[in-house]
Amino acid sequence: MADLWQDAMDHAVAIARKAGAVIRDHLQGEMTVMCKSSPADLVTMTDQKVEELIMASIMEKFPTHSLIGEESVSAGQPCILTDNPTWIIDPLDGTTNFIHRFPFVAVSIGFAVNKELEFGVVYSCIEDKMYTGKRGKGAFCNGKRLQVSGQTDIKQSLIITELGSSRDPEVVRHIFSSMQKILCIPVHGMRCAGSAAINMCLVAGGAAEAYYEIGIHCWDISAGAVIVSEAGGVLMDVEGGPLDLMSRRVVAANSRNVAERIVKEIEAFPAERDDASEAGSA
Amino acid sequence: MSDPWQECMDHCIAVTRKAGEMIREALKKDISVMQKSSPVDLVTETDQKVEALIISSIREKYPGHSFIGEESVATGSSSILTENPTWIIDPIDGTTNFVHRFPFVSVSIGFTVNKEIEFGVVYSCVEDKMYTARRGKGAFCNGEPIKVSGQEDITKSVVLTEIGFKENRDHFKTMMSNIQNILTIPVHGIRCPGSAAVNMCLVACGSADAYYHIGIHCWDMAAGAAIVTEAGGVIMDTTGGPFDLMSRRLITASSRPIAERIARQIQQFPCGRDDEESS
DSSP, X not given: OOOTTHHHHHHHHHHHHHHHHHHHHHHTXXXXXXXXXXXXXXXXXXXXXXXXXXXXXHHHHOTTOEEEEHHHHHTTOOOOOOSSOEEEEEEEEOHHHHHHTOSOOEEEEEEEETTEEEEEEEEETTTTEEEEEETTTXXXXXXXXXXXXXXXXXXXXXXXXXXXXOOOHHHHHHHHHHHHHHHTTTOSEEEBOSOHHHHHHHHHTTSOSEEEEESOOHHHHHHHHHHHHHTTOEEEOTTSSOOOTTSSEEEEESSHHXXXXXXXXXXXXXXXXXXXXXXXXX | OOOTTHHHHHHHHHHHHHHHHHHHHHTTSOOOEEESSSTTOEEEHHHHHHHHHHHHHHHHHOTTOEEEEHXXXXXXXXXXXXXXXEEEEEEEEOHHHHHHTOSOOEEEEEEEETTEEEEEEEEXXXXXXXXXXXXXXXXXXXXXXXXXXXXXXXXXXXXXXOOOOOSSXXXXXXXXXXXXXXXXXXXXXXXBOSOHHHHHHHHHTTSOSEXXXXXXXXXXXXXXXXXXXXXXXXXXXXXXXXXOTTSSEEEEESSHHHHHHHHHHOOOOOOOOTTOOOO
């Protein structure tokens, strides 16, 4: 049986690598930084250029496919996931890291058909680590098989999260409250590396037992979700139900045990869905 | 005029590299973990073996020198800094990261004479990055010169610190509220990589604009202090006063305005001193 979508995945890997090279190149030069929704929600011309590069390349080879890209959505494109083969793209995950030359910056490309994720590619371009996952075929980093950590005792676990780009005092309060509760379980420690896609790959590779966050977007997690899942991990919503790609929230863990224990401590707060602006439109 | 301590520094770099190889080898195998002062204060056999390797290698060449090593202090050795040439050693900085294979794990060796830091070496061994600095001679990463970002505006900065469980509820609350207060200045972001020595090197090479921490140790800071200073950065006490190697706290930053702004924002909590004699 022909391997459906392998062609698309090979293309994703190739274009992610090209995009990563552009990002590395731009690290050397001057950067103009703009703010999006808050003084900590940053974007640069590199984000925009890289997204154009990726999308043009995909549209040339797969003209009937749909695309959801972070910068296009910022510029007003719809963010609705249909049954059509859809590429979900974050051209530069970790823009703050990029601006500061902090070493975790990634290109993230997820691919869904009939709203089901088929493969994910995350290229951590400063580290030159190409993470890939294809449904039913495992997850890899630079060709080496990935496996989540076997640690299921929450008190022996390392947890990754982020403080986020909202500076709204209510949101910050909820974020800190969740962190405090998890820290006091107690867990071994908490880490904040600055890129959601890379955080998920760190869980997939066993470097941490879980990553959770409220406030990310579908383009941050769609590739990582396949990679974690194919490495033997679990994904769920912060309130314990199944992962909802458009919900702006994620828990990715090595095991159900760890995921469920974290979910008990997370204080959820509202975040507008990625597909919200389309709700109720004529 | 020849440099009296260059030979020591060359030896330091060589033994640090060996130590890093030992750590990378250990990462390929199972790691059994023990607790020190609390369920989140971890140590492994590798910490102990690496420290033994470093100290015996240095002692063989420099028998008159003194040592302050994390694992030796844990088993009762003195941590008083004297005028004697002294090697201040953290065999594995980021033991929790090491146990979990989270990529920031380093060997940190600082060298003092007359209580002044002469050189520092930090080897981030998973990344294979050797950071070095000799007083007055600049700072380097894998032989390439490094310098701080120069950022003076706190609202455009990335700040490093660490978040961890503390048994003392008040200390824990103060630690958390410090992070919250820095975040909402606002800064661009806060990162918690998990190794104090690596954090100082990240500031030194411009990947972050500041690092502050209450509760670390002299062996976490001695090498990094030389590296940040030689990279053009500043280092001070968390109250804004002069840096005190034995105080268990620091702020290091790309510029004085950023360091001072952080000092104004954070609240202190007691953390003891490394040169306190325990009763």
